Amino acid sequence: MKRKAVRSRSTIRRKPRKKGSLFSGKLLRFSIIGFLIFLFLGIGYHYRNGLLYYLGFKSYKLKYEQAEAKRISDVRNYQVLENHQGKAIGIDVSEFQGKIDWTLVENIENDYPLEFVFIRATAGNDREDRQFTTNWIGAKKSKMIRGAYHYYRPNENSLEQAKLFIKSVQLRKGDLPPVLDIEKLPKGQSIDSLKVGLKRWLKAIETHYKVKPIIYTSEKYYDDFLKEEFSNYLFWIANYNFYREKIGEDWLFWQFTEKASVSGIKGNVDVNIYNGDVEQLRFITIE
Template sequence: MRRTHFKLTAALVAAPTLLLGAGALTAAPAHAATARNGVCETGEFCLYYNSNEAGSLSDFSTSISDYGATQPSCYDFKGPGNGKGLCVKNNAASVWNRTGKTVTVYYNSGYAGASQKFASGAKGNLNSTLKNNNASHRIGAAPASVHGIDVSDNNGTMNWASQYSSGVRFAYVKATEGSTWTDPTYSRNYKGARNAGMIRGAYHFANPAGASGKVQADWFINHGGAWKADGYTLPGALDVEGTCYSKTPAAMVSWIKAFVAEYKAREGRTPVIYTNRSWWQDCTGNSTAFHSSALWFAHPGTLGTLPGGWGKQTIWQYAVTNNLDQDRFNGSAAALKSFANNS
């Protein structure tokens, strides 16, 4: 999600963590183990630096969507032997699966790209594609989800047919910012996503230091943010991130409430709210006043704890790949269509 000349805020780039909040897409470990101690215990999945389960190992009791690539924030090899202290990402050669469930190792972060499965109890070498090219792993079966992206003028000209071929099935397209700016690529992207076969919607980048929430909601609706129950138009989304715009938490909550109320009054749908945990805590006081809005949660890597008491995320922005924001809808393709249609 990007404002003009704005990239994902530094607050989003959190160090990998084993804490997982409500709605997390990770599987529970089969048995209790001492996590991250360099010993491959019952209930853990272990990656080894060398082939044939040799060298230093890194032990995990949860799925990891991105190992991280640099110290000190990456997951590293903990056990004694060759490779100790190096980041696990793109450095593993073999595995031992002691979790009691099938584990899938992936070439890309976010459980994407080429993959290799290891049955419960299996030991083995990563194949020629995955050896030293491992970025994530999932313990157990993947929950239902749908791959999406979000774009703005920062992404230039999009090849929507290529995105669809790669598995992208929905998109959010930036339409407006503040009360005077419109994205010059909005129309092309909005039509391109739909013509490629995707469900798509529009988002508004908030500027709470400017016009009121009501005025910005009207600007958004009048310039691409309208919704209709046609099965392929997502409800409009309000993107709140960056700074607190010199507002108190109470004033920020009031601003967001005004935007949400106006959008719902005109469109008959509550807008989606896009945010990250740090911003929501700092700028709204971790408000719990917006549970009627679907949460689009920005948190690269692991899902983490959701803000504001939301019980689940509807969409998770989990990574940025080649300057393109990657998203997951929390449910099946049929559920995504129902969400679009408000049915």
């Protein structure tokens, strides 16, 4: 009987592992994973604004939308100002701008010099603007051509409103004519009744100051209610729409934005263009 040959353990040779190939494989995997992580983070950072917006971070959405609106507004402001080279540029302010440092109020967007300012004096039949006196004096010291306006409340007595403005505002030589700011429609009364009240205010102011007032309103309000019956007055029109690129031929002033930056004033400011140069602007001031 033949015995099976028993292979000695010492004769069994195992093929040694290649340490280099194992290390190279791990290194390759780590390199790929690292690259993918780096790529993911890079893409995330590049598109961080959009990701934060669409992932629903409400506070960021608000901040992002405000920044985008400001950027678009700034572009339009420059375009409009460039389209009106040579025209006199000004602002209008009220207590809503807070305390203004008039020593710094010189230009808009750090490029365009400011020549005039309209300052809110009164509102309705009982409201004096808290910053009117300070702003009125500050504008004079800054050698800006200044004017005062009254915010008209349709449901309050027009003559009482005129009386309050006259009591609050003393116009001097070189000041702009007084302004009636009408923006709201009346409640519980007709448009005809509103027009009667506006005419009474305008007449009372003209009688006192011996100069024809200016009317401020939006373009739509002007077209719908005032254009025909008040055609013997000069108008200051508000229109912030992108389709409007130049001042209307029959407009005395155009308020083209409510979102501009002016040195010396915190927050946004309304900006206006006069339909002429600064010398022509001086021509319409009180003598």
